[in-house]
Amino acid sequence: MLTRAVRATQATGSYTFTIGGSFDVAGQGFPIQGGGAVDARGGRARATLDLTRALAASGVSSISPDEARADAVVVGRVLYVRSPYLVKRRGLRRPWVRYPLGSLRIAGPVKRLGHDTIDDVETTHYTATAHLAGRSLPADVWVDASGRIRRVQTQIGTPSYQAVPQLDIAGFGRPVTVQPPAPALVAAPR
Secondary structure: OOHHHHHHHHOOOOEEEEEEEEEOOOOOOEEEEEEEEEEEEOEEEEEEEEHHHHHHHOOOOOOHHHHHHEEEEEEOOOEEEEEEHHHHHHHHHHHHEEEOOOOOEEEEEEEEEEEEEEOOEEEEEEEEEEEEOOEEEEEEEEEOOOOOEEEEEEEEEOEEEEEEEEEEEEEEOOOOOOOOHHHEEEEEEO
16 A cells, blocks of 8 residues: 555655654653655655754754754765755765665555644545664554545654654645755765
8 A cells, every 4th residue: 555655745746845853862852843845756855854843942052053954965865965964964075975775665564544634634544664774663654535645654763762753744736946956065974
């Protein structure tokens, strides 16, 4: 079922998404904000993540507001990340870092949990386990009557933090532009 939903979403050619959710550090919750777009035909995507509200709420002064923002671009099976935080902490000379992308797959049983309304659209709510880069992540997925994914929510964590990112998908078929960074601006990961 979810494989068909991925295919139906990709068949629209392009779509946009917003990123929401929260993360919890030392028992204190902070919001996640961002958004992006996918050019499914071109095999490209872009996203921006903004944690400035979370940073302000946390009272952490060792990280600047600029360091609380990050951009990502995916081209095929390559992920480019622009993060002032990573650049500063790793002593990089270029603003973008290039990472190979592993495959994402759904494994184990897919269970239907019921029906919900997402952005005024009736959806069916499923739960499954996703595998990415050797990690298993619980995933909730909401699929509309056209078989397209409208929301994905997962949980990521370690003993020191928990994150619950959520992607709300819309804007199917709208033109989007995704440009990779210039090679002179890209560093290898350290």
